[in-house]
Amino acid sequence: MPDTRHIRRQKGPVMIGMRVFVILYLFFLIAWPVSEVVKRTFAPVEQGAEGGFGAFWERLQDPAVQYAFSLTGTVALWAVIINTVFGVGISLLLVRYRFPGRRVLSVLVDLPMSVSPVVVGLALVLAYSSGSGWFGERLEGAGIFIIASTPGLIMATAFVSLPLVIREVVPTLQEIGTDSEMAAHSLGAGGWQTFRRITLPSIKWAVVYGVVLSMARSLGEFGAVKIVSRGAEFQGETATLLIQNRYNNFDESVAYAAAFVLVMASVLALVVVSLIRKEDHS
């Protein structure tokens, strides 16, 4: 587009003004506060709290913190596995097959993203809590407890991150079309073989991308988990709940240490995602 360059390259005072405004806005709203968190992680302002990497590491060794992170890891892992299996399944059905209610389902799968996490938690409690849920008593009779135990945390996390895999896989499936799948089919490949040898390799990066996004979202989920979990130390206290509890109990330095770990996890996710994008486009 060399012929349009002179329009795009014009730099009036308006352009400079906008540039300065954007930089200042992002600096005060995001960049400075984020850097302050990093600073406080290694140089707590709390009375008597030690600074430095050693002290930060020490805080993470607290058994309650270890419990919180291992619970968060377990929950996120299960939620991601569930979402990947069902995500790929639902995407295939939505793109490749014709069935009544397909259009409605394709709109509904986006719903979990825009519903408030608090509403998600409340919904699960009203359906499955053993005290007041619709199915609570029956599940309790069968010895299954969902709310205030790990399955509830997994369901809450799976709920909020449900659309992430689907939204990556669906457009890719549409893009690749059905030609090679039909060819495989006409050469005598069965459904599973076609999926494994033809479809899966071509949606590979979309799936990985969706998995990374779900993982990041699952590790950081707070609202839905807050409602579903008992949230006490060693009793369903995930990493995000630990941050809230410690901050409110004037144990800020641990809250900042745990927050820093989650910040690093999300930065890692951002980096991985941008690498995948490059891989995918090349």
Added chain:
Amino acid sequence: MTQAAAAAKPPVAPGPAKRRSQGGGGGLFALTPTSGIGLGICLLWFTILVMLPLAAVTVASVEGGLGSFWNTLTDAQTFAALRLTVLEAAGVTVINAVVGTVIAWVLVRDQFWGKRIIDVVIDIPFALPTIVAGLVLLSLYGPQSPVGINIVNTRTGIFMALLFVTLPFVVRTVQPVLLELEGDVEEAAASLGASRATTFRRVILPSLVPAIAAGSSLGFARAISEFGSLVLISGNTPFKTEVASLKILKFLEGDNQAGAAAVAVLLLLVAVVVIVALDLISRRAARRA
């Protein structure tokens, strides 16, 4: 840079380009027995995980009759919380529509050292867990603030938290549209004597409007339902800094499930309206393209 833009796509489909279109992309097959079973299993899980719980909320909200549903929502304290939520969300949406477009504009049309850093900074609010987002703002603007500002338990604090978490929506929906905008129409307008302001208003803005609308509605839905980042910042004072999602939590802690469900149904309704609206916007855009 398109890669970076795509990397932090908003939680719901960002724009027309990536939406699934009816019947698009390859043929549609009739269900085979295997895929029929697959569909059954997927629908069963979707029902257990999503539909039944949401139905339970809806039923619980009207269990005591429509009268009590109405009474809960019009109770002075609850109503004040709802009003504050809507007003804050609306204010944040207006600012985001303008500032988000300006940021997208600078990212696409301006060239300067450090622009890549800005591109990364935009993604941070989506990547951070919401509770950490709250902590981030508190570390600079909270108690023991190095700049001497304390936003805890103020409406300004809520406003800032909402601005923080909703920042990327408009930027990331407008940016790709702006990138694909052809320069020749602008040139034609300029050569016909239109000033730059007129060109922007008459030529560029109309093509950005669907993207701005989509990004704004996503941001609005997010602002209405925001919880995690507000927990530490809002002091939860009735009539002053209590928002809808925190009101639900308070109802639940007070063992008032019907009250919690009544407010929750309202939030659910907003979510449904927004996704249906987005679906319509993207369908219209796809039809035009």
